[in-house]
Amino acid sequence: MSQASETDGSVSSSDRPKGSVERIVGSIALLRESPVGVVGLALVVFFALVAIFAPLLAPYRYDEFIEPFAAPLTTTADGHFLFLGADNKGRDVFSRLIYGTQRVVFYASLATFSAYVVGILMGLAAGYFRGWVDEVLSFLANVILSFPVMVLFVLIITTAGASGLTIVFAVVFASAPGIMRIVRGLTLDIATRDYIAAAQTRGEGPWYIMLTELLPNARGPLIVDACLRMGYTTITIGALGFLGLGLPPPFPDWGGMINETRSLAMGGFWWMPFFPALAVSLLVLGFNLLADGLREVSLRD
Numbered sequence: 001m002s003q004a005s006e007t008d009g010s011v012s013s014s015d016r017p018k019g020s021v022e023r024i025v026g027s028i029a030l031l032r033e034s035p036v037g038v039v040g041l042a043l044v045v046f047f048a049l050v051a052i053f054a055p056l057l058a059p060y061r062y063d064e065f066i067e068p069f070a071a072p073l074t075t076t077a078d079g080h081f082l083f084l085g086a087d088n089k090g091r092d093v094f095s096r097l098i099y100g101t102q103r104v105v106f107y108a109s110l111a112t113f114s115a116y117v118v119g120i121l122m123g124l125a126a127g128y129f130r131g132w133v134d135e136v137l138s139f140l141a142n143v144i145l146s147f148p149v150m151v152l153f154v155l156i157i158t159t160a161g162a163s164g165l166t167i168v169f170a171v172v173f174a175s176a177p178g179i180m181r182i183v184r185g186l187t188l189d190i191a192t193r194d195y196i197a198a199a200q201t202r203g204e205g206p207w208y209i210m211l212t213e214l215l216p217n218a219r220g221p222l223i224v225d226a227c228l229r230m231g232y233t234t235i236t237i238g239a240l241g242f243l244g245l246g247l248p249p250p251f252p253d254w255g256g257m258i259n260e261t262r263s264l265a266m267g268g269f270w271w272m273p274f275f276p277a278l279a280v281s282l283l284v285l286g287f288n289l290l291a292d293g294l295r296e297v298s299l300r301d
Contacts, residue, residue, distance in 0.1 A: 037293015043286025051105040058095040065090040096252040111171035119176040123183025141177035186218040231287035
């Protein structure tokens with residue numbers, strides 16, 4: 001680096017944080033050393049692949065009637081093999097679980113991503129501009145966070161009607177303030193670093209600095225939090241489906257599958273609500289274990 005560039009307020013390459021590609025590659029390498037993180041990643045990837053290839057993996061349509069109350073690992077008189085049995089309406093539980101995975105993964109990912117877009121923009125603005133911008137955004141976030149989350153979900157969905165987009169909006173409305181507070185705290189810390197001052201000296205705009213200099217160096221805690229929030233959103237979608245406020249039929253929803261057959265579990269038809277509940281538990285466990293593994297990586301990095 002030339003002498004001129006060293007005196008104009010910029011920092012040398014050795015003083016700047018690692019590049020995004022270098023950090024990601026290093027994180028992946030370290031994640032292999034965390035058994036917990038590997039198990040979590042395997043579970044998340046498994047469900048993601050099931051969601052992507054659901055039409056190819058499901059042996060039957062989600063609304064195809066085969067034989068009511070058929071037990072797992074049975075073959076019907078028509079020659080249909082039911083790996084996880086059938087529900088009270090004769091629909092294949094295994095096929096409905098697969099199609100349910102597609103819906104849960106899609107809407108959980110969309111809702112969490114949308115919440116992070118809103119929360120990150122709010123947090124960056126509050127932490128970087130400070131002053132009245134910080135006061136207004138922090139006040140709005142505190143007001144929303146003062147309400148119980150499930151009450152907000154039920155209020156929004158009962159008002160706007162149950163649909164995938166309504167669930168996404170409800171998750172964004174309830175989760176963005178919490179994300180905003182995390183990003184705000186990280187922004188207040190990182191904004192004092194030398195490379196931020198160097199970008200300001202070069203005359204870069206505020207949003208350019210926030211999005212290209214500040215945000216990439218705050219991604220570690222945000223990625224861990226995103227994994228945890230994916231698990232929370234999965235539970236939320238399942239809970240709303242159980243309450244009859246989830247994703248509308250005819251497509252299957254894990255929570256809805258549990259709600260439809262929960263009264264039959266005591267009658268000996270345990271497989272109908274058990275396997276959807278197991279799917280919810282495994283996906284949430286995968287996100288939590290992945291978050292723990294990423295946290296271990298961040299402590300070593």
